[in-house]
Amino acid sequence: MTLKARAQEKVERAGISNYSFDHDVLVMCGVRYTIEACECGEPDCDGVRLRKNATAIGRILQ
DSSP states (O other): OOOHHHHHHHHTTTTOSSSSEETEEETTTEEEEEEEEOOOOOTTTTTTTEEOOOHHHHHOOO
């Protein structure tokens, strides 16, 4: 399963339906999240980490 597919599954499991993808960036409520692999080793980890996209935040503040 791709990271994008895992991220989509994670978002849908959380009950969020208002999201989209811009290439490989997840967009929820106007906030952009970079999708990364997670290798924390926790038993309940789904293998995907979402980080707020700092590039988009920097452009908004300018």
